[in-house]
Amino acid sequence: MESRKLVMELRWDPILGEWVMVSNIRSFRPWQPTTFCPFCPGTEETGYGWEALIVENKYPMLIEEPPEPTKHRFYKTQKAYGKCYVVIETPLHDIDDLSDLSEKQIAYVINLIIEKQKEIMNKEFAEYFLWFRNKGREIGVSLTHPHSQIYVLPFTPIKILREIENAKNYWKENNSCIFCKIIEIEKEDGIRLLLENRDWIAFMPFYAHWPFEIHIYPKRHLQLLTELTQSEVDLLAQILKYSLCGLKRMFSKPMPYVMVLHQAPLKASHPYYHLHIEIYGFLRDEGKLKYAAGMETGGGNFTYDAVPEENASKLRAKINECVNGVK
Ligand code: ZN
Ligand code: ZN
Ligand code: FE
Numbered sequence: 001m002e003s004r005k006l007v008m009e010l011r012w013d014p015i016l017g018e019w020v021m022v023s024n025i026r027s028f029r030p031w032q033p034t035t036f037c038p039f040c041p042g043t044e045e046t047g048y049g050w051e052a053l054i055v056e057n058k059y060p061m062l063i064e065e066p067p068e069p070t071k072h073r074f075y076k077t078q079k080a081y082g083k084c085y086v087v088i089e090t091p092l093h094d095i096d097d098l099s100d101l102s103e104k105q106i107a108y109v110i111n112l113i114i115e116k117q118k119e120i121m122n123k124e125f126a127e128y129f130l131w132f133r134n135k136g137r138e139i140g141v142s143l144t145h146p147h148s149q150i151y152v153l154p155f156t157p158i159k160i161l162r163e164i165e166n167a168k169n170y171w172k173e174n175n176s177c178i179f180c181k182i183i184e185i186e187k188e189d190g191i192r193l194l195l196e197n198r199d200w201i202a203f204m205p206f207y208a209h210w211p212f213e214i215h216i217y218p219k220r221h222l223q224l225l226t227e228l229t230q231s232e233v234d235l236l237a238q239i240l241k242y243s244l245c246g247l248k249r250m251f252s253k254p255m256p257y258v259m260v261l262h263q264a265p266l267k268a269s270h271p272y273y274h275l276h277i278e279i280y281g282f283l284r285d286e287g288k289l290k291y292a293a294g295m296e297t298g299g300g301n302f303t304y305d306a307v308p309e310e311n312a313s314k315l316r317a318k319i320n321e322c323v324n325g326v327k
Pocket of ligand 1: 039
């Protein structure tokens with residue numbers, strides 16, 4: 001048998017102009033038995049005596065000392081510098097979702113992530129800090145112990161680059177922030193508003209891509225997670241808890257979703273950018289999963305089989321049940 005080589009590299013798509021992360025590390029590390037939870041207390045990595053924990057991902061796409069990338073006569077590659085972490089959000093295995101944790105615990109988790117960002121942001125390779133959360137077996141999440149992930153990337157993700165481009169253009173034309181403008185518009189319109197507290201606002205975008213999409217903006221114009229004050233962290237925990245609780249109640253089974261933090265790149269200054277969180281709820285109806293299929297994956301534009309204002313109204317009702325403590 002020929003010996004296989006560990007490949008961890010970035011490959012440049014010259015047609016779309018974006019990086020693809022390539023890693024075959026999974027095939028070099030043994031798969032763990034399904035009866036064992038690697039995120040529970042008392043494993044080699046986790047130990048005991050913690051409320052929440054950030055550990056290195058066992059199957060990273062990016063590492064601090066990556067192997068030499070493939071040299072090709074035509075195609076461009078780059079070393080897969082970076083870090084991949086798992087955020088274990090509670091020692092309790094049987095909690096279903098972030099929204100089932102207390103506000104205090106969610107704030108603790110956010111603070112841990114902020115500390116991690118502070119620790120890593122000055123590393124040379126650290127261009128971008130992406131915190132995201134995948135929830136639901138329906139979208140391939142096999143480990144049910146509550147967790148999210150962090151990718152510290154050597155490039156800025158393509159979606160963020162597009163947001164920066166449009167925010168910059170709006171700033172040039174209007175001398176103001178497009179995100180701040182959207183907060184103003186959503187408050188005026190009201191029909192897509194989901195929840196609001198002193199520091200944050202949650203709404204379903206006018207241009208939602210996914211059936212139950214939630215965007216959460218801080219009211220203060222800021223660019224990085226590390227700029228949040230403690231009271232902003234506490235109120236973010238609150239608005240996240242109730243937004244996700246409402247999402248979970250939409251149908252008889254909990255909503256599968258992806259949540260992601262969009263912030264500015266770590267290097268250089270981006271005054272026209274405005275940090276926010278996006279949550280994509282994937283069920284369009286009872287038991288009906290919306291897929292990114294032909295149009296979305298093939299063409300890149302989304303179809304929305306409903307009206308965002310109507311879905312916002314349904315979701316707002318569920319969020320209000322959570323706020324009012326309806327069982
Ligand atoms: Zn567990
Ligand atoms: Zn702004
Ligand atoms: Fe965004």
